[in-house]
Amino acid sequence: MADREQTLTEFIIQEQRRFPHATGEYTALLNYIRLACKRISFLIGRGALGGVLGSTGAVNVQGETQARLDVIANDIFLRTSEYGGHLAAMVSEEMDGPYTIPPEYPRGKYLLAFDPLDGSSNVDVNVSVGSIFSVLRAPDHARDPAAADFLQPGTQQLCAGYAIYGPTTMMVLTLGRGVHGFTLDRGMGEFILTHPDLRIPEAASEFAINASNDRFWEPPVKRYVAECLAGRGGPREKDFNMRWIASLVAEVHRILVRGGLFMYPRDSKDPARAGRLRLLYEGNPMAMLVEQAGGAASTGTGRILEVVPADLHQRVPVILGSRDEVARIERYHAEHEQGLDRPFTSPLFNERSLFMPT
Numbered sequence: 001m002a003d004r005e006q007t008l009t010e011f012i013i014q015e016q017r018r019f020p021h022a023t024g025e026y027t028a029l030l031n032y033i034r035l036a037c038k039r040i041s042f043l044i045g046r047g048a049l050g051g052v053l054g055s056t057g058a059v060n061v062q063g064e065t066q067a068r069l070d071v072i073a074n075d076i077f078l079r080t081s082e083y084g085g086h087l088a089a090m091v092s093e094e095m096d097g098p099y100t101i102p103p104e105y106p107r108g109k110y111l112l113a114f115d116p117l118d119g120s121s122n123v124d125v126n127v128s129v130g131s132i133f134s135v136l137r138a139p140d141h142a143r144d145p146a147a148a149d150f151l152q153p154g155t156q157q158l159c160a161g162y163a164i165y166g167p168t169t170m171m172v173l174t175l176g177r178g179v180h181g182f183t184l185d186r187g188m189g190e191f192i193l194t195h196p197d198l199r200i201p202e203a204a205s206e207f208a209i210n211a212s213n214d215r216f217w218e219p220p221v222k223r224y225v226a227e228c229l230a231g232r233g234g235p236r237e238k239d240f241n242m243r244w245i246a247s248l249v250a251e252v253h254r255i256l257v258r259g260g261l262f263m264y265p266r267d268s269k270d271p272a273r274a275g276r277l278r279l280l281y282e283g284n285p286m287a288m289l290v291e292q293a294g295g296a297a298s299t300g301t302g303r304i305l306e307v308v309p310a311d312l313h314q315r316v317p318v319i320l321g322s323r324d325e326v327a328r329i330e331r332y333h334a335e336h337e338q339g340l341d342r343p344f345t346s347p348l349f350n351e352r353s354l355f356m357p358t
């Protein structure tokens with residue numbers, strides 16, 4: 001890396017120069033996404049002063065309460081990205097079906113899937129939130145891209161990333177060659193490369209899971225968590241720390257910076273759903289980032305990126321982070337399938353534990 005300070009735009013241009021026939025369309029598309037994230041960052045930074053906190057009182061297509069900022073951030077993404085002529089259509093957490101580019105703008109060859117505001121229930125309490133995006137190629141024949149055109153496995157993503165609106169605003173991005181983090185210089189209004197080539201350590205001693213769902217977890221997940229909680233005296237022979245922010249972007253950001261494991265596994269709470277997180281605009285982009293940083297992202301039984309979507313808002317179990325830990329949970333799933341797992345019990349566990357193994 002050069003000593004010279006590099007902006008996000010310069011970084012994308014540099015990546016694009018590696019491909020002799022590149023047209024620059026891609027650079028421009030990412031510039032619009034960057035602009036959308038800067039606009040959202042500005043609004044979130046104003047907080048209560050911007051008059052945008054609180055709920056709309058409405059419920060989105062997911063059956064979730066919409067925060068006012070969910071709607072505003074979705075609108076910012078649409079209005080900012082539709083203009084440039086690089087997109088054919090967009091889908092988002094906040095919209096039922098695909099949004100086609102209005103006729104007054106040229107239409108391009110890319111598809112954008114996004115979660116405009118991830119962790120929005122955290123905004124009111126001033127905890128980090130973010131925006132997540134994933135770029136796919138529109139099928140050649142698609143003059144008017146339909147929902148089916150978005151149903152590509154995550155391995156087809158051209159690029160993925162997120163913005164995190166925390167104490168600093170950052171953009172973290174992969175174009176398929178590593179993961180790179182850029183910090184917003186608020187004075188200058190530019191993202192500057194500050195975290196080149198993020199790598200996730202293979203081993204971990206931190207895990208994050210919503211423990212209130214303990215009773216709904218699958219046996220392999222119960223086993224994993226019970227073993228972590230048993231600490232030094234248990235089969236793992238070391239102590240673990242637990243984290244839970246309830247904001248996917250913030251969880252993944254922590255893992256990219258210092259390792260660990262994040263789980264939102266399949267649970268039996270609502271058997272109609274295969275998990276909590278959405279495949280197209282949460283699971284896939286995060287899985288691409290984590291794999292590009294040397295980690296792993298699994299449903300428990302296979303790579304998230306290989307799941308073939310059947311629905312725009314399909315949910316997926318998510319287990320991601322340090323490679324060794326993800327491999328262990330996959331092994332526990334395989335052993336459970338074969339009836340080879342023995343529920344873990346230790347003298348440290350008693351009937352008062354919240355985390356009784358099955």
Ligand code: MN
Pocket residue numbers: 115117118119248282
């Ligand atoms: Mn989300």
Ligand code: MN
Pocket residue numbers: 070093115116117118119120
């Ligand atoms: Mn959201």
